[in-house]
Amino acid sequence: MKQRCALAVSVVGLILFSVGALAQHELxxxxxxxxxxxxxxxxxxxxxxxxxxxxxxxxxxxxxxxxxxxxxxxxxxxxxxxxxxxxxxxxxxxxxxxxxxxxxxxxxxxxxxxxxxxxxxxxxxxxxxxxxxxxxxxxxxxxxxxxxxxxxxxxxxxxxxxxxxGNPNRLYGTVQPSARYVGSLYDLNLRVGLWSNGSEVDRSEQPVNPWAIYPYLMGFRTSGNVEVVAKLQKHLSVKVSRNLSGMQRQDWAFAVLGDTNEDDRIDEEDLQRVAHFFASSHPSGDVTGDSKVNLDDLLAVLTYYGQSGQGMR
Ligand SMILES: [Ca+2]
CATH class of the missing domain: 2.60.40 (Immunoglobulin-like)
Structure with a gap:
């Protein structure tokens, strides 16, 4: 009996030791x-x-x-x-x-x-x-x-x-760029602002990471009904209404590409930038993410010329 006890203790000890070692390595x-x-x-x-x-x-x-x-x-x-x-x-x-x-x-x-x-x-x-x-x-x-x-x-x-x-309210999900965008999603930052009564009350920004468990995950101290304005770099912003509470999924799709100066408008300034950097590889003029400034970039800007993001309205 005594022997069995000793065995049991050493087995428990061994399990505890293994669990301890595993736990450390898992993290x-x-x-x-x-x-x-x-x-x-x-x-x-x-x-x-x-x-x-x-x-x-x-x-x-x-x-x-x-x-x-x-x-x-x-x-x-x-x-x-x-x-x-x-x-x-x-x-x-x-x-x-x-x-x-x-x-x-x-x-x-x-x-x-x-x-x-x-x-x-x-x-x-x-x-x-x-x-x-x-x-x-x-x-x-x-x-x-x-x-x-x-x-x-x-x-x-x-x-x-x-x-x-802490325990902030969280939004997470996927991010879909324009079909015209061919570069790495990771090269684009996602900026999410929370708006209430016409002013921005909270914001967060991070690169979109398609390899992460969630391509984006952001925390906010704000709760309740807000307008959520998301802007993906080079794209125009989109807006949804949400009642923020706990962890909620919010996938984003950005259809309009061509904002080179991040002012959430596609206008003369964007056209000028693409024209200025035309035939170079300058990132300021590269809208489509292929590291070239060419007709594709010009076409994107011309297609959406005059548009502004939903967050502007
Ligand atoms: Ca612009």
């Missing part, structure tokens, strides 16, 4: 490679994580990073890689103890971190914000070197961690 961002490309192996579903609130107006999230060890392997898949910030929400900073702020929307912080560091690839970053909302941290794994010392290509997609501070 850590683990880097490896796939098809000759540096990538994030886990978590495969790009996460939405709740920040903790140790005191009022402080929201924290611990993000662990490490190299992936495939089943049956004795060591890591990678020798080294760089964690490159691609985009981060204003108001969110990623700190590392004894290093300081590594990630932020300021160009005065490094905004990348090379692994391994100090002899180990396992590091923790504390992301912090001081207001409720949904924050975004977009990263790419670059400069990868595999376990045999071979150089790897950079990650082709962008990995997104959504961080939820």
């Amino acid at each position: 850590d961002v683990l880097y490896g490679y796939e098809n000759g490309m540096t990538t994030v192996i886990q978590p495969q579903v790009q996460p939405v994580r709740q920040m903790v609130t140790p005191q009022p107006n402080t929201y924290l999230l611990d993000v662990g990073m490490d190299f992936f060890v495939p089943e049956g392997w004795q060591g890591f898949m990678l020798r080294s890689c760089r964690v490159q910030q691609v985009w981060i929400s204003p108001g969110l900073v990623g700190n590392k103890s004894r290093v300081g702020t590594v990630f932020s929307s300021s160009s005065t912080t490094p905004n990348y971190f090379d692994l391994p560091y100090g002899g180990t690839p396992h590091h923790h970053f504390i992301f912090a914000a001081n207001a409720p909302g949904v924050y975004v941290f977009d990263l790419k794994a670059t400069n990868g070197v595999d376990f045999q010392g071979r150089a790897l290509a950079d990650m082709a997609h962008v990995y997104r961690i959504y961080m939820v501070a």
Whole structure:
């Protein structure tokens, strides 16, 4: 009986130990490679994580990073890689103890971190914000070197961690650009403003990320009946009425393309820009996202010439 007890205790201990180890690895961002490309192996579903609130107006999230060890392997898949910030929400900073702020929307912080560091690839970053909302941290794994010392290509997609501070009302969903737009959806920012009694009371902005769990997810402190005006870069805005509460799906389709200066009108200024940059690859004149300024861009502007976004009305 005594022996059985001891066995039971050690089995429970083993399970607890395994669960503990698994839990940590499930949450850590683990880097490896796939098809000759540096990538994030886990978590495969790009996460939405709740920040903790140790005191009022402080929201924290611990993000662990490490190299992936495939089943049956004795060591890591990678020798080294760089964690490159691609985009981060204003108001969110990623700190590392004894290093300081590594990630932020300021160009005065490094905004990348090379692994391994100090002899180990396992590091923790504390992301912090001081207001409720949904924050975004977009990263790419670059400069990868595999376990045999071979150089790897950079990650082709962008990995997104959504961080939820507090319990804001949320909108999430898909974003459909104009059929004329052929570029990457990620190159376009989505700006969502909430309007009440003729003035904007809340707003959020982030790049659309087609690889994330939701292409967009935004948090708002505003509740109740509002006009929601969404504007996708280069496109004219669209507007819907919503009663904001909890987490609600709102898919967007933007049919009208050709706003080069983001004033939500397609007019002479847009025509002038396309004309000015014609036959170049300047992004200000590239409406369709093919990195060329040509007849396609001119055609889009001419087709919708004189129109303004629904948010303008
Ligand atoms: Ca315009």
